[in-house]
Amino acid sequence: MSIAQKLYDRAKKVMPGGVCSSTRYINALGRPFYIARGAGSKVYDYDGREYIDMNCSHGAALLGHGHPAVTEALVKAAELGCICSAETEHQIELAEKLCRMIPCMEKVRFCTSGSEATMHMIRACRGFTGRDKILRLEGHFHGYHEMIYIGGQPPMDKLRENRSRPYIESAGIPEILRDLIVTAPFNDLDAIKEVIDSNRNQIATLILEPVNYNSGGIKPDPGYLEALRKITADNGIILFFDEIQSSFKKSVGGAQQDFGVVPDVCTIGKSLGGGVPLSAFGGKSEIMDMYKPFGTVQHSGTFNAHLTQILPGLAFLGEIEKPYFFAHLATLENRLHKGLDRITRDLGVPVMFPHHGSRFNLVMGLGEEPRRYSDLEKHDQSHAFEFYRRSAELGVYYHDYGKGSPGHSGYSIQHTEADIDKILEFAEKVLKEIY
Ligand SMILES: Cc1ncc(COP(=O)(O)O)c(C=O)c1O
Numbered sequence: 001m002s003i004a005q006k007l008y009d010r011a012k013k014v015m016p017g018g019v020c021s022s023t024r025y026i027n028a029l030g031r032p033f034y035i036a037r038g039a040g041s042k043v044y045d046y047d048g049r050e051y052i053d054m055n056c057s058h059g060a061a062l063l064g065h066g067h068p069a070v071t072e073a074l075v076k077a078a079e080l081g082c083i084c085s086a087e088t089e090h091q092i093e094l095a096e097k098l099c100r101m102i103p104c105m106e107k108v109r110f111c112t113s114g115s116e117a118t119m120h121m122i123r124a125c126r127g128f129t130g131r132d133k134i135l136r137l138e139g140h141f142h143g144y145h146e147m148i149y150i151g152g153q154p155p156m157d158k159l160r161e162n163r164s165r166p167y168i169e170s171a172g173i174p175e176i177l178r179d180l181i182v183t184a185p186f187n188d189l190d191a192i193k194e195v196i197d198s199n200r201n202q203i204a205t206l207i208l209e210p211v212n213y214n215s216g217g218i219k220p221d222p223g224y225l226e227a228l229r230k231i232t233a234d235n236g237i238i239l240f241f242d243e244i245q246s247s248f249k250k251s252v253g254g255a256q257q258d259f260g261v262v263p264d265v266c267t268i269g270k271s272l273g274g275g276v277p278l279s280a281f282g283g284k285s286e287i288m289d290m291y292k293p294f295g296t297v298q299h300s301g302t303f304n305a306h307l308t309q310i311l312p313g314l315a316f317l318g319e320i321e322k323p324y325f326f327a328h329l330a331t332l333e334n335r336l337h338k339g340l341d342r343i344t345r346d347l348g349v350p351v352m353f354p355h356h357g358s359r360f361n362l363v364m365g366l367g368e369e370p371r372r373y374s375d376l377e378k379h380d381q382s383h384a385f386e387f388y389r390r391s392a393e394l395g396v397y398y399h400d401y402g403k404g405s406p407g408h409s410g411y412s413i414q415h416t417e418a419d420i421d422k423i424l425e426f427a428e429k430v431l432k433e434i435y
Pocket residue numbers: 058112113114115116118141142143144209214242243244245269270
């Protein structure tokens with residue numbers, strides 16, 4: 001029996017599903033992928049086998065594994081006494097830098113996970129507008145909490161119903177919260193206008209992923225974000241870009257910089273802590289000033305802005321400000337996608353890898369790039385599982401998210417052009433085998 005199987009047998013006895021996070025169970029393997037350690041662009045399993053890491057901690061490990069700047073920051077935090085539940089000069093420095101880098105950020109607060117960030121930002125949107133409803137887009141994901149884990153990624157056979165009766169995505173979320181969610185498809189302005197018209201003066205915020213990495217890597221149609229900017233402003237609705245995934249993947253300022261559309265508020269996270277848990281939410285001062293102690297909206301917590309998060313956050317920003325950083329990510333992006341395009345064209349297979357910056361998706365079985373969640377009905381999940389499983393055998397770790405919609409993958413600043421060439425060689429071999 002493999003070491004991984006032995007670990008899983010132990011884990012199942014003491015943790016539900018044998019995992020600490022439900023999506024860490026990998027369907028293609030029938031167990032989680034156990035990682036003993038990571039270094040640079042590689043991870044190693046408990047048998048000492050090396051894999052090129054194309055998951056990169058769901059996007060958090062943009063600096064790769066064991067980056068010296070992050071290690072140094074963690075040591076410094078320990079040496080300073082792991083100060084917790086207190087203000088220091090370091091949070092101010094991080095806030096100042098982010099407010100300079102992220103176009104919409106005039107003020108910012110910190111928390112640990114992306115889910116927490118969207119929860120707190122939604123609360124301020126409601127406090128500011130005095131409205132309760134949230135307008136969200138199909139296929140977009142904003143975390144697992146009660147306020148938003150409704151109507152985002154319904155099973156395809158529930159999609160039609162989702163428009164009038166948003167699908168509750170987990171047992172345990174009260175039915176009554178469904179009434180606070182209204183949904184529309186991505187890249188469909190008429191649908192947005194219709195929903196706003198029929199919920200006049202009730203919608204606090206329109207929340208979306210500017211690039212829908214969580215469902216196929218769908219990009220906004222040209223002019224779409226600009227139109228959302230205008231419609232929301234005209235209707236007193238706060239425009240909220242959830243950039244937990246898109247932040248820092250292509251530029252310092254996130255998708256709002258890439259597409260030149262500035263929302264009222266945003267959330268950023270995943271890679272912000274250099275692999276250490278750190279997220280942030282921020283935006284216009286008038287909205288952020290809703291938070292206590294001088295406003296009326298609560299956001300507080302013992303571990304908020306812990307030094308073990310803030311110092312790695314500063315180390316991360318220090319790295320991405322270096323001129324080589326986004327130039328190297330762009331080199332990898334060009335090399336990878338030029339290669340993948342050639343392979344799929346030569347093989348004539350219905351496979352595409354929609355991408356924006358250093359993250360991409362694997363979409364199989366469609367004739368053209370998806371524009372909205374419903375297009376993914378034809379996504380061929382069983383071929384995708386097979387692609388991930390065979391890639392793992394060759395020494396590449398892609399994460400299979402186990403849902404109906406395609407998963408996302410990506411690389412780090414420590415990945416090399418040689419890593420990308422290996423990825424291309426293996427992708428060609430696997431696609432030839434499975435088609
Ligand atoms: C766009 C977006 N928002 C929110 C979240 C939730 O973040 P976390 O997993 O850190 O709670 C994610 C995580 O994948 C995300 O991609």
